[in-house]
Amino acid sequence: MRKKVIAGNWKMNMLPDAAIRFIDELTPMVKNTENEVVLCVPYTDLFYSLLAAQNTNIKIGAQNMHWEESGAYTGEVSAKMLKSIGVEYVIIGHSERRQYFAETDETVNKKIKAAFANELKPIVCVGETLEQRESGDALNVITMQTQKALEGLTEEQVANTIIAYEPIWAIGTGKTATSEDANEAIKAIRNKISDLYGQNTSNRIIIQYGGSVKSTNAKELFEMSDIDGGLVGGASLKAEEFAKIVNYN
Numbered sequence: 001m002r003k004k005v006i007a008g009n010w011k012m013n014m015l016p017d018a019a020i021r022f023i024d025e026l027t028p029m030v031k032n033t034e035n036e037v038v039l040c041v042p043y044t045d046l047f048y049s050l051l052a053a054q055n056t057n058i059k060i061g062a063q064n065m066h067w068e069e070s071g072a073y074t075g076e077v078s079a080k081m082l083k084s085i086g087v088e089y090v091i092i093g094h095s096e097r098r099q100y101f102a103e104t105d106e107t108v109n110k111k112i113k114a115a116f117a118n119e120l121k122p123i124v125c126v127g128e129t130l131e132q133r134e135s136g137d138a139l140n141v142i143t144m145q146t147q148k149a150l151e152g153l154t155e156e157q158v159a160n161t162i163i164a165y166e167p168i169w170a171i172g173t174g175k176t177a178t179s180e181d182a183n184e185a186i187k188a189i190r191n192k193i194s195d196l197y198g199q200n201t202s203n204r205i206i207i208q209y210g211g212s213v214k215s216t217n218a219k220e221l222f223e224m225s226d227i228d229g230g231l232v233g234g235a236s237l238k239a240e241e242f243a244k245i246v247n248y249n
């Protein structure tokens with residue numbers, strides 16, 4: 001049985017004092033869950049969040065990183081730097097980074113390799129635009145993104161990657177993919193991984209859904225056969241709402 005991983009993506013929100021208050025509030029509400037609880041916070045909240053989450057079951061992640069270990073890359077943060085303070089997860093290739101910051105399948109692939117080299121767990125985002133969905137191209141787009149993201153990884157590394165299927169048209173719009181459509185897309189990703197890395201790997205890899213997940217739709221989505229939890233944006237900014245999503249079962 002694959003574990004459910006419920007990750008919050010705070011995006012560019014929350015000052016350190018709010019982050020600490022959030023974690024203090026969330027801790028008792030999620031302490032009994034069997035699901036993996038992750039908060040991906042802005043760089044400026046990482047250290048405070050790690051301290052606040054000490055001795056809890058809440059894991060802390062970053063939202064991006066550079067693939068080089070160090071060097072003349074003004075403004076960038078490396079996997080090694082994240083690891084050095086105790087970060088465990090990192091989101092790679094979020095559609096907002098692909099759209100606004102020129103992230104490509106190639107940079108995503110380099111970042112995943114750097115994450116593994118530094119023992120960080122990558123949460124890799126794939127997803128189609130509305131236009132691609134309407135033209136019937138969605139499954140092709142997301143399976144190609146997955147293939148390119150994972151190129152050159154070992155079976156073991158692929159099994160330890162988390163993929164987040166986030167249809168771009170469902171992000172921050174209040175429009176959620178139907179649980180059937182989300183499950184179909186995630187099955188297509190899993191089948192692709194089976195073709196490339198074998199069935200054992202595809203049975204192990206965790207694939208989340210993201211895009212307007214909230215407490216009222218989490219259960220229906222996360223109980224589908226192939227959906228292993230969620231990557232939650234807006235609804236992860238209120239501790240009580242996020243706790244309800246974590247405790248959906």
Ligand code: 13P
Binds near residue numbers: 233
């Ligand atoms: P929303 O949950 O706000 O739609 O955002 C989803 C997302 O982009 C998570 O990474």
